[in-house]
Amino acid sequence: MAKKNDTLEYSKIDSRPGEPAFKARSSVKAKDIEHRRKINFNIGRYNAVVPVGKTQFYDLETARMMAKNKKWEAIEHLDRSLLQFEEELVKRGGEVIWAQDADEALANILEICKAVNCKTVVKSKSMVTEEIHLNAFLGQNGIDSIETDLGEYIQQLDEEPPYHIVTPAMHKSKEDVARLFANKLGTEPNLNPSQLTQIARYKLREKYVQAEVGVTGANFLIAETGSIALTENEGNGRLSAGFPKIHIAIVGIEKVIPKLEDLALFWPLLSTYGTGQFVTAYNSIISGPRQKNSEPDGPERMIVILLDNGRTKMLADAKTREAMFCIRCGSCLNACPIYKNIGGHAYGTTYSGPIGKVITPWLRGMPDYKHLSNSSSLCGNCTEVCPVKINIHELILNNRHEAVVRGESKLSERLAWKMWKVSSNSRALMNAGNGNLKNKVVGSLFKAWNKHHTPLEFAPKTFNQMWKEQHKN
């Protein structure tokens, strides 16, 4: 049965599942030199600042290892850490809803909104809300859901999903944004970035006043204190969480960390690897709704929706579980030569880049997404840059293996590897046939190779044959 939220994809952007659609999209982008230029420019800026951020660590390698260990602890004991989170939050008047999938999360959100006759939702940047297609769903139900992060606001105006998990409008130049504002908001063309920001700010302030409900994600769930932690640079997350009467935080279950003090490690790590900052401009820890006796303001209700949506499938796999350590810093995307060529939309998934290749087949099914694991040169740069030291490229490879084990590989491929095994087991077979014959056979098999390369040229004789001839006696 088609899930409700499957019909809520962005209509402007092709995000059809499956290999042929992915290949078509990625081929177009790979040839788009202007796209390549913009992405390299923006990632170049990121590359210039990250080393500055790193200088704040006395011993970066140890910090990364410690962060990995903390996440390991939280994920290995997820059953306990999530319950602890719930218990602590409830003590302070917060509410927790456990949602098995997107439909369950959406139904709960709608119910909360309807109860206060909500017409407008303000929301901060959150990939989980993208994952469940919250904006489109609320729109269908007559509720205006407004993105308040500048990058997300730009993307929403352009009716596009975020292009990158940290910098949603990375593929747009400042000229592109000025044009978009002129088209959609009727502003003067050619405004500069600070003028554009002022316009967005002005528009969004109105919405904060109107909104009955504020929606946020969370960068971390702190088990010890039952708090959520928000990391941002614009203050819009704080406003979305604090200004409206109701605050809903939608959070993937993997976001948990054991203790409050762990933020001392995770905040600088996330900031450095996300944007090259020592620490982002705003960091909030929210541990419940307004406390009636001691706090003059704040929301009346705070509801945290803990979302599974396929994550427990990863949890059940001893190897892939490591992918749940991800703190969504975006560093592996920026380091990925494939991401830089095909961009964020070609993947057709909420989570793009290397980590997207690891988790999407688990979240949304191998049959439709296993090709993503094949679309990697396994160069390993993602693993090198991951702040929590996830073995990303090994998990991509592990997905290939998983597909084979599940019998989801193509028959032609299975046969090809059997043939390979037979010939690689026999020196005589590897020497059989002369170079010309091999050129013909392989040339016909490797049509795709010949598209961008001159054909392979086999030597008339193998090294093995020549060596044997030279060492006859």
Add this chain to the structure above:
Amino acid sequence: MKVSIFVPCFIDQLYPQVAFNMVKVLQKAGCEVDYNANQTCCGQPAFNAGFYEDSKDICRKFLKDFKDTEYIVAPSASCVGFVKNNYSKLFENSSEGAEVNVLKEKIYEFTDFLVNVLKQEDFNAVFENKITYHDSCAALRECHIKKEPRALLDHVKGLELVEMNDVETCCGFGGSFAVKFEDISGAMADQKVNNALQTDAKYIVSTDMSCLMHIDGYAKKRQLPVKCLHIADVLASGW
């Protein structure tokens, strides 16, 4: 010193001269070179496609072929990195485990072996050209080789090394990736070749013929003025 060479399958089939040049350099360094003519492949291709069981059979053969050796040297960081880092995963908790532990300590990539085991960097090679050097992902991230090839090239007379931009970025080969997603792979080669061309180098040199096969095929198809050479070919030049 007795050195057993491993000649990777694609070098055996496509670039035998690279292996002969490696032998030439090793012999000049005073090694007694041994070649077990039964050898075929390290097993990596099937492994990287996710076919671990098919791969394992070939890895077992490799273990057997290189059982009684002192040092194993191969002109490919890709194969060496695979043996070093993945054999133990394939043979985890199996009877071959102990053998794998021995194997992965005695196998070396060619330049790593010259510089770090033999401690020789100068072979009186002469190569009067401007070149640029491509760090293969396997050399860089699987075998942690970065300085070694440069140290060797530094002693080649007449050779001028100009580093290219994004020198540590993948060239886009990735084995079956290059034929499954040929347009992405091609775009990556395009950037690599462009970066190389900007240095004005005549040759791209590397430890890995697999990268070079891809880069060279791309450059030739577009008739771009840059050629590829394995580092063994350079070190064996001029003498």
